[in-house]
Amino acid sequence: MILVSVMYPAGPRFDMDYYLGHHMPLVRERWSPMGLHEAKVVRGVGTPDGKPAPFQVMVLLTWDSADAFAKAAAQHGPEIFGDIPKFTDAEAAVQINELPEASA
Amino acid sequence: MILVSVMYPAGPRFDMDYYLGHHMPLVRERWSPMGLHEAKVVRGVGTPDGKPAPFQVMVLLTWDSADAFAKAAAQHGPEIFGDIPKFTDAEAAVQINELPEASA
Numbered sequence: 649m650i651l652v653s654v655m656y657p658a659g660p661r662f663d664m665d666y667y668l669g670h671h672m673p674l675v676r677e678r679w680s681p682m683g684l685h686e687a688k689v690v691r692g693v694g695t696p697d698g699k700p701a702p703f704q705v706m707v708l709l710t711w712d713s714a715d716a717f718a719k720a721a722a723q724h725g726p727e728i729f730g731d732i733p734k735f736t737d738a739e740a741a742v743q744i745n746e747l748p749e750a751s752a
Numbered sequence: 753m754i755l756v757s758v759m760y761p762a763g764p765r766f767d768m769d770y771y772l773g774h775h776m777p778l779v780r781e782r783w784s785p786m787g788l789h790e791a792k793v794v795r796g797v798g799t800p801d802g803k804p805a806p807f808q809v810m811v812l813l814t815w816d817s818a819d820a821f822a823k824a825a826a827q828h829g830p831e832i833f834g835d836i837p838k839f840t841d842a843e844a845a846v847q848i849n850e851l852p853e854a855s856a
Contacts, residue, residue: 651794653810668852690755690849693818696825701847706757708812714797721800743805745794748772 649685651745652709652717658692660738662704667735672707674731678724683716684709704738714744753789755849756813756821762796764842766808771839776811778835782828787820788813808842818848 656662668689676687688708692701711717732740760766772793780791792812796805815821836844 651792652800653794653807664852672853688755688851689853690757691852692847692849695847696756696822701849702845703757703847706849718800741806743796743799743807745796745805745810747792748768748795749776749793 649747650711650714650717651747652711653741653743653745654707654709655703655741656705656736656738657741658700658702658704660736662738663735664691664705667705671728671731671735675709675728678728679709679720682720682723683712684720685712686710703741717744753851754815754818754821755851756815757845757847757849758811758813759807759845760809760840760842761845762804762806762808764840766842767839768795768809771809775832775835775839779813779832782832783813783824786824786827787816788824789816790814807845821848 672687672689676684679687686709688710690706690708692703692705694701709717711720776791776793780788783791790813792814794810794812796807796809798805813821815824
């Protein structure tokens with residue numbers, strides 16, 4: 649299992665209604681049959697010391713494998729990534745992560 | 753439920769053996785009885801286009817509530833945060849996140 653983190657920095661516009669109502673359902677519909685296990689959306693509300701959150705929205709995508717993610721991105725990337733400008737001008741920081749522990 | 757994300761940027765030293773073998777067990781021992789549900793550690797391996805991952809390690813802490821996290825941080829913060837210099841010189845980006853969806 650791997651986890652792909654997509655992190656949208658604070659600042660630029662972000663249409664949460666479109667994101668939750670259209671974009672994420674599209675992501676789950678296209679990618680769940682291709683090895684996407686879970687897509688957890690979180691919204692930044694602040695730091696522990698009361699400052700603004702650096703990232704306004706993050707999504708944590710758990711996949712069977714890096715290979716499954718690569719194939720899914722290749723097959724549906726144009727549709728899914730092409731949808732991003734409809735809800736934000738932010739440039740997401742995306743990274744692939746290993747899970748070094750058994751889940752705990 | 754809330755999710756606290758702790759993200760260690762790439763660059764500075766990070767002793768993964770100490771982190772997994774000592775620090776995370778300490779976190780779970782102190783905070784699980786105080787409302788910590790899950791602590792998922794991930795290690796950045798790169799970006800989809802083959803660049804280095806911006807964050808070398810992230811931990812995703814799921815809590816009952818922001819209040820539970822605040823109380824746990826107040827009660828055990830000196831011990832837990834005081835342990836951080838033993839495994840890294842990186843300054844973590846920490847933020848509190850809401851979960852705008854039911855889990856999907």
